[in-house]
Amino acid sequence: MAAGGKRVSCGLDFVSPSDITNALQIATEAKYDFAAMPIAHPRHKRDFSGNSQARRLTAFTRADLILNSSDWSTLIVGKISPHIDLDHEDRLLRQESENMLEQELSFAGHLGLPAVLAPLRKNNTNFARVLHNKVLVSPSNQARYHVWLHLPMISPKTESSQFEREVKEEDTDDTWHWWNNFRSTANFEKKLSLALELTADLPDSVDIDRWLGEPIKCLVVPTHLFMTNKKGFPVLPKSHQVAIRQFLRQKTQILITGTQRHQHYKHYQQYMEHLWQVGYEADPVMQFAQGYEDFLQFPLQPLMDNLESQTYEVFEKDPVKYTEYQRAMYLAILDKVSLEDKDSKIITLMVVGAGRGPLVRAALAAAEKADRKIRVYAVEKNPNAIVTLQCLAEEEWGDQVTIVSCDMRDWDAPEKADILVSELLGSFGDNELSPECLDGAQKFLKDDGISIPSSYTSFLGPIQSSKLYNEVRSCRERDKPYYTSFEMSYVVHFRNRTELAEPQALFTFTHPNREMPIDNRRYEVRNFPIKCDSVLHGFAGYFETVLYKDVMLSINPATHSPGMFSWFPVLFPVQNPINLKKANNLEIHFWRCVNRTHVWYEWCVTKPLAGAIHNPLGRSHNIGL
């Protein structure tokens, strides 16, 4: 039932199968990956009187012996009885519901089911409390199952009112608020996720985007939404196709529910597989990033640590980055040497932080294309990369390139450079300390010398993501305070998140920096107009850089360099999720702090509500100089 590598995982829902083995056979023969079935046998009586001992009872459901345990634990999703209501106003009905839920969940655990499907109602606080208790981790008796809360995308009431053109603005008819109440009560517990049912009417794209930031494990698709095409096969309306593809990109599973309205159940599964394939094949970035989605990585600290061979190898393969660098160098070389000087003048180009030489290679190619003469210095502090550079110099480059095994900040250069080239940018621009490094290196750049890159700017935007919130929460290290993992930044290929407002530019650095004295501290305040009722979990960080003149690189979504994969965005979490209303003004203060040995960020939300400063004094995370 785990979402397979390159296929969609698709299940078939059975309302009340008379024979489980037979139902499972129908589902697997039609190529479904799992089947959903009631846990309790609807025709069996149930007794909670408590005096069952020594009386002859009949079982409340079928015996576990019908299937072997590996089938139960991989192929069956159990459904909670629909009449169970733990928030009913009648105390007796509520208590009886609690007993029945206890019995059904206990049996689900006994069978080792991977997941349980439970309908979510508007009022659900007591339900949330009980489910949270049930899935809580205890070392001796851990529930294996996840609970999928089943919920329509639009509530039946809203749907009918839309039909009558009487749209009401009440929160309580927005099913997202039902869910938000539930998961807030259940403390964002990650074993409690969503099974969202597609409705005939679809909400606005802003609302669909918001669902995409929620932990949706399963998209429920009723058969009555399907139309029939000319050949008699089921197809969905265009708008539903678009919506489903968005969910499939997140590896959401599908559950087909409702009566068979076409020739065969297998055609629904085939159609879903088709939607997935079309989307997957059209998206090379999705293929490249497979396995990294929503996975938190610590940012590299290439200044303090030495990169490894494999890291160099991955980054050298970027199809865009070095082409753009070469274009920037080409333009800079042409600006430095006029046509008449082309045979007499030799300019000096220094690559600081040369790694295993991709920028050296690009510089030589740029000079050749420009038909100009250059002398190259390749400065690198990592002694392991120096081994590669020395071998390349001996075997390929010859005397045109001088290898310097040294930290650029300490180097005593024998001459000054016309062009200083570096690739020191992190996912948030300055976060790998490019400003401090280049400030140190510019002492050997001529007064009229060119720095590539010439400037860079970080960008920040608020996001919602239960998934990432849970990932950060579970990063907690032993012997560290509970807030530590919320006061760090992480490199992440985002998937299961919603952007709550457009990202905005934050800090800009320009090189060479002729300011006296140079001050690389920054402090900015930004205000974001919020698109919809939502929950803030943190901020996504990006950057744009001008390499030279019009040559740019960007990972800011609005201007992202097509096909470039060298940088994933960065995440700055907030410790306590903050509830936001549509049109709220969200204000954030952001600092870049510098002392003699370290650089760090601090951040703080001040509107609509003031929250605590994150990472004061760099107590949880800082970057070593």
Next chain:
Amino acid sequence: MAAGGKRVSCGLDFVSPSDITNALQIATEAKYDFAAMPIAHPRHKRDFSGNSQARRLTAFTRADLILNSSDWSTLIVGKISPHIDLDHEDRLLRQESENMLEQELSFAGHLGLPAVLAPLRKNNTNFARVLHNKVLVSPSNQARYHVWLHLPMISPKTESSQFEREVKEEDTDDTWHWWNNFRSTANFEKKLSLALELTADLPDSVDIDRWLGEPIKCLVVPTHLFMTNKKGFPVLPKSHQVAIRQFLRQKTQILITGTQRHQHYKHYQQYMEHLWQVGYEADPVMQFAQGYEDFLQFPLQPLMDNLESQTYEVFEKDPVKYTEYQRAMYLAILDKVSLEDKDSKIITLMVVGAGRGPLVRAALAAAEKADRKIRVYAVEKNPNAIVTLQCLAEEEWGDQVTIVSCDMRDWDAPEKADILVSELLGSFGDNELSPECLDGAQKFLKDDGISIPSSYTSFLGPIQSSKLYNEVRSCRERDKPYYTSFEMSYVVHFRNRTELAEPQALFTFTHPNREMPIDNRRYEVRNFPIKCDSVLHGFAGYFETVLYKDVMLSINPATHSPGMFSWFPVLFPVQNPINLKKANNLEIHFWRCVNRTHVWYEWCVTKPLAGAIHNPLGRSHNIGL
């Protein structure tokens, strides 16, 4: 390079390959899984004068570009230069060694090598300190490689003295002491393991057993040990075959070293594969337990928790246990009903803790075989298992079996039993509280009634195992004191451990227990004569039970019921490893403690040195009544 499921992982050692790509091709074409090669190119000069900057240098080794990073990180084991000696008495040579080691390890990290092979000398304290620093985990810069310390099974000195029949008893010529010094200094760090070289002479079996308790990642087999059989293929002497098979059982990898003395390198690999296959196929327990070796499980608490369907399913499959129970019941039924009473007398058999009914089934079969009449009560507290029992009663058993949904300690039985059958034993006999349960249930056993089992005894024996010590250490839970994980017992299928003395009987319980008042507390002292110089990491626990008369079940190694897999042994750790000398007397005190709500064990080593009490008051672990 990970040890594959059903194959031996075998590497080929190259002393100084002139072409790495070519060497790797030779190894892979001969079906080797990895190749060992020097990290530093022996012919390249190395400079540690510190004034390298701006001078033209040649590289100290080959460039990383020769192989792609996935080959480096899966196929190559790097060898540290043999002349490196960090414990040399000459300060300058020592310092130069430290520089060289730093350079080679840094390059190994850069390449992403999975492992590094380093020769271990007699004096190795400084070496241990430096390697321990190098592999220490830091979140930003974690070495990927493990270090395999290369050591002969018998030191060259001992080997020659054996040859001259002048055996010396000096510790320092025993290579195990070299290793023990190293790993004690390095605090048993699990990234520092052993590559043990097979020598022409083999040590005593006690000493080989001791190596089997060490973290041996690789067994180095020199080609000069091989003889040639009639067909011209390489074979090893019988004694070496036996030794290698013991290591292969532990999934140790093999490294073939030395010149090719037979037709082709591939024949050594084929021979190792053959040794592995023969051993594997002959051992069904090894096949069953695959994946559980040395894996710590928390003992079940079936009294507090309900077992799951899958757990029942696994245990019901034991080919021995229920056959023996049936034989015991058959004998008991015959003893209760004489031949002349066989048609008139109906006896009552109660199964307490019936689960999903395997003992009920066995009871019915025993009665049928004995040709006697019985009435069966099946008492079970788990409501999920009751579902199964009720279905079985309705469909198969009919009125002969009464299902009772109740905790046996609370049941108000309508009549008394002639035979009371239970299967409440844990891996340490009484550790799942069989005594307390049966004491409660015996109130509905007739005065002359039979309990099956009629008695059980726990066994205890001292063991050495770096592997298990590290597993326990890494079990530490957040927010719990450091000693907690050492004060629990674990269920483990032992593999990488050495028994330091024969296990001895500890606590015995007999049923029915007519003592007044019943006291299930126990306190015993045991003394173990130690077989060899060694390190104590904990105690292995087992049990034997008499079901009825001569029908027994046992997991005590000396008397283990052949083919029975329902119980793995139990491990009681000690917090600080204790160094033992051959013929030492190891004394342990062991308590079983009981209060109103819980049962727990305490234990304490008192000789040769007194250590702290483990688990006082059951502070770290107890079993709920």
